[in-house]
Amino acid sequence: MRMQSGWTLIGRMALLLALAGPLAAAVSEPVLDIGQGGKCVDDPRFMRLNHMKLMRHQRDETVHQGIRGGKYSLAGCVDCHASKKNHSVLGTDQNFCQGCHVYAAVKIDCFECHSSEPRRALAGEPLK
Amino acid sequence: MTTAGVVFALLFYLAALVFAGGLTARIVVYARTPVPLKIPTTPAPTTARGVVFRMAREVLLFESLFKANLWTWAFGILFHFGLVLVIVRHLRYFTDPVWFWVAAAQPFGIYGGMAMVLGLAGLWARRILVQRIRYISTPSDHLMLVLLLGIGLSGLAMQYGAHPDVIAVKRFFLGWLRFSLQPMPESALLYLHLSLIAVLMIIFPFSKLLHAPGVFFSPSRNQVDNPREKRHLSSWAAVMDTERPHG
Numbered sequence: 344m345r346m347q348s349g350w351t352l353i354g355r356m357a358l359l360l361a362l363a364g365p366l367a368a369a370v371s372e373p374v375l376d377i378g379q380g381g382k383c384v385d386d387p388r389f390m391r392l393n394h395m396k397l398m399r400h401q402r403d404e405t406v407h408q409g410i411r412g413g414k415y416s417l418a419g420c421v422d423c424h425a426s427k428k429n430h431s432v433l434g435t436d437q438n439f440c441q442g443c444h445v446y447a448a449v450k451i452d453c454f455e456c457h458s459s460e461p462r463r464a465l466a467g468e469p470l471k
Numbered sequence: 472m473t474t475a476g477v478v479f480a481l482l483f484y485l486a487a488l489v490f491a492g493g494l495t496a497r498i499v500v501y502a503r504t505p506v507p508l509k510i511p512t513t514p515a516p517t518t519a520r521g522v523v524f525r526m527a528r529e530v531l532l533f534e535s536l537f538k539a540n541l542w543t544w545a546f547g548i549l550f551h552f553g554l555v556l557v558i559v560r561h562l563r564y565f566t567d568p569v570w571f572w573v574a575a576a577q578p579f580g581i582y583g584g585m586a587m588v589l590g591l592a593g594l595w596a597r598r599i600l601v602q603r604i605r606y607i608s609t610p611s612d613h614l615m616l617v618l619l620l621g622i623g624l625s626g627l628a629m630q631y632g633a634h635p636d637v638i639a640v641k642r643f644f645l646g647w648l649r650f651s652l653q654p655m656p657e658s659a660l661l662y663l664h665l666s667l668i669a670v671l672m673i674i675f676p677f678s679k680l681l682h683a684p685g686v687f688f689s690p691s692r693n694q695v696d697n698p699r700e701k702r703h704l705s706s707w708a709a710v711m712d713t714e715r716p717h718g
Contacts, residue, residue, distance in 0.1 A: 370646040371567045392634045448569040
């Protein structure tokens with residue numbers, strides 16, 4: 344079997360891509376309702392990769408050592424990021440937690456015990 | 472658009488072409504290879520259905536390896552079934568919405584990753600520690616194990632060490648499937664993981680890993696033991712048969 348040179352092949356593939364590019368269908372990705380939003384407690388890129396570790400750490404501090412009121416907390420996430428439509432971080436694939444977790448097929452166990460609604464909603468305060 | 476996105480997209484198009492094209496070419500060669508003799512390893516099934524069962528036991532349970540060497544069988548099973556679970560877990564990057572059984576299998580994919588690495592470590596230890604196996608081992612025997620071990624370890628390192636942005640990874644691969652270039656998130660471990668996988672795909676059609684399609688074509692496993700009931704005659708021998716004067 345005669346092989347054409349590697350670079351020719353790569354060149355042709357690049358050309359094919361350039362031609363196929365405009366025809367390509369939109370790539371699906373999570374479109375999130377970030378709720379109230381605002382400035383996050385840390386860099387959003389850092390939070391995206393590490394929120395699960397921070398929550399687990401906070402759980403240990405709170406449950407084992409009784410430390411409350413730290414920088415990171417699950418209730419804090421929910422307070423800012425619950426949707427203004429259904430007052431929750433869950434419910435639809437646009438909701439803040441559910442959107443990415445469904446996309447990446449990562450199960451969220453948090454809300455089997457914890458509330459997915461902001462504290463002010465639970466306290467009966469009017470929601471903005 | 473990131474440079475990494477373009478580089479990996481092209482690399483994986485190349486790898487997929489070599490993998491699919493090379494594998495097809497190999498299978499064509501295997502299918503056309505003459506089988507002049509009736510040589511099933513006995514005791515062998517005497518019906519076609521029996522052969523299907525035998526082949527299924529061979530492919531799913533590695534029956535002949537089980538009878539030959541229990542240690543190698545155990546590590547082999549750990550690796551192969553671990554790999555199946557890992558592949559199922561990784562389907563989440565290529566499907567949207569994720570199929571329900573893939574979503575359900577996610578946690579088992581992590582155990583699969585551990586089993587895979589454990590099995591590979593065992594198989595490699597065998598090649599190094601068993602003197603007679605070390606003697607017959609070629610560099611490619613070691614290379615395949617190192618490559619797969621590297622893929623497994625870099626994957627587990629991402630799971631337990633530094634997570635990459637999996638949402639961006641999925642967007643990259645969904646885009647890749649549709650010829651739409653998407654950025655690749657920055658992560659050294661991810662780049663290593665993906666590069667090793669591309670290398671594996673590219674050398675697969677030229678390597679010992681061809682035992683995957685090859686097992687289906689091995690005459691000692693896929694033949695029915697019926698030489699007296701039905702004469703075994705390959706097509707090229709049949710031609711010679713008609714040309715030869717009968718005595």
